[in-house]
Amino acid sequence: MSLTFATEQQVAVAAVRRACALTSSVFNKLVKNETLVKGDKSPVTVGDYSAQAVINTILGRAFPDDPIVGEEDAADLRVESGTALKNRIVELANETLVADLGIGEMAEWGLGPGQERIPEELLDAIDRGTYGGGRTGRMWTLDPIDGTKGFLRGEQYAVCLALIIDSKVQLGVMGCPNLPVDATKPDGPRGCIFVAVRGQGAHQTTLTGADPVPLQIPAFTSETLNFLESVEAAHSSHSFNDRVAELLAITRPPTRMDSQAKYCSLARGDGAVYLRMPTGVGYLEKIWDHAPGSILIEEAGGIITNSRGEPLDFGLGRTLGDNFGVVAAGKEVHSKVLAAVMQANKEEAEAKARSRV
Ligand SMILES: Nc1ncnc2c1ncn2[C@@H]1O[C@H](COP(=O)(O)O)[C@@H](OP(=O)(O)O)[C@H]1O
Ligand SMILES: [Mg+2]
Ligand SMILES: [Mg+2]
Ligand SMILES: [Mg+2]
CATH class of the missing domain: 3.30.540.10 (Fructose-1,6-Bisphosphatase, subunit A, domain 1)
Structure with missing residues (x-):
């Protein structure tokens, strides 16, 4: 090795x-x-x-x-x-x-x-x-x-593959055959491979391995902030995201997209925040749904945690354990989003407590 x-x-x-x-x-x-x-x-x-x-x-x-x-x-x-x-x-x-x-x-x-x-x-x-x-x-x-x-x-x-050593993701490779090579040209060429190696950065190439581009999450202003979220409402709470967006005064609509292409889009700045909160059905997130995406975000200069601000734990087996969701964003944006996520969580808990009395 x-x-x-x-x-x-x-x-x-x-x-x-x-x-x-x-x-x-x-x-x-x-x-x-x-x-x-x-x-x-x-x-x-x-x-x-x-x-x-x-x-x-x-x-x-x-x-x-x-x-x-x-x-x-x-x-x-x-x-x-x-x-x-x-x-x-x-x-x-x-x-x-x-x-x-x-x-x-x-x-x-x-x-x-x-x-x-x-x-x-x-x-x-x-x-x-x-x-x-x-x-x-x-x-x-x-x-x-x-x-x-x-x-x-x-x-x-x-297509998502990652190498994990002693619970830490060391390498992530994702192939996105339908993703535009350049998000500003949605009708242009499609098909990208994203690669991240611990301590060595992240890059994107075409499916044939051509045109390598290093990836770095750009800075966002409050006007350009937006969310990336699942298409499937059963996979993450859209309404929770709406509330967090409201707390952050985000005006741009969310970009809905299936798969870890969301992490890829975040790593190259097509969207600012990937927020995936559980829908309350007791689903446990699987390590293969986040391992390559997580290293891509970290190597592109971003932060990925659960909604409590803790790192995702890839050492628990096939799942990530108790589901406290996933929050991924660039460094400055992450802390702001996390604070809003905690606020929205608190509001939900209070509303639940009120409905019980
Ligand atoms: N109730 C649920 N909550 C969260 N994720 C779920 C879920 N049911 C299925 N999934 C996972 O959501 C993944 C797709 O995520 P997304 O919504 O971001 O596209 C699925 O991956 P597969 O398509 O590989 O089965 C599956 O593992
Ligand atoms: Mg999956
Ligand atoms: Mg499946
Ligand atoms: Mg699958």
Whole structure:
């Protein structure tokens, strides 16, 4: 393991880039009967599974001793009723793995012509992601498609991968195939990769790795402040954000966007604040939904905490534990937003107490 994580970065970028090519082509071919419904009711597509199969295959070859905390598992594909879906996933994953080597890619990562896997190997690759996480050791965390709902709508989603060592995120790589390269040109070229390495900063490239741009969260004035928030009202409280915006006298409307593309947009200054407060249904946030985004924000000069001002804890297992939400913003803005979040929380608690008497 090198301290600069040069190899890890190279492997992670290659894996995310291949997965982005796969998900883009799946979107174009996606048909309804290839969409399952998991226990949590989120749509799990052939894209989620095959992207996890590809990335875990690459990680398994490059770093055979590293465990992976991945969102998906292959249980539904190992039963009779999952056969058709499994066959489609095997075909797609293999198509992606055998594509010609690109710049910075190595055949020993299981890539290139002739590197087809048998179905069992690909299902096992998906199940490499069942690691439980924890306080110590080196592990990867993967969300093969974050923002599945955005993906299905043809809007924003992200392929998200992070390396965690002893509970601290050291490397984050996110691929956003539908994100405009330049937010001021929404109809311009799309598709970006975001990379952050602890202590080494953050940058964005195109999906092919071209045009690297270092990322630094810019300063915002009270007139330019705005929120980034989930499209899905079930994932974070829109009304809470409205109240915080009111307390901060924010006039610009929020930008709604699925997935960790919100962290990417924040890191390059497309929006000023990412606020994700729980909706009160007891949902625990997952580490793969925040690990790469959190290091991107920190390396772009920002701060990310929960609504109590505490750092997110990536050492608790597959989840972030008790859900006190997420507040991410540039350094100066973060403290102001946090104060307003605490005020809004206090108001909510008081209103609740009043309704009880
Ligand atoms: N009740 C809930 N509260 C918060 N997040 C939730 C949730 N139900 C699902 N999610 C998570 O929200 C993620 C999407 O976030 P966003 O709203 O920012 O796009 C989902 O990731 P997946 O799409 O990878 O399943 C899922 O992990
Ligand atoms: Mg999901
Ligand atoms: Mg997710
Ligand atoms: Mg996902």
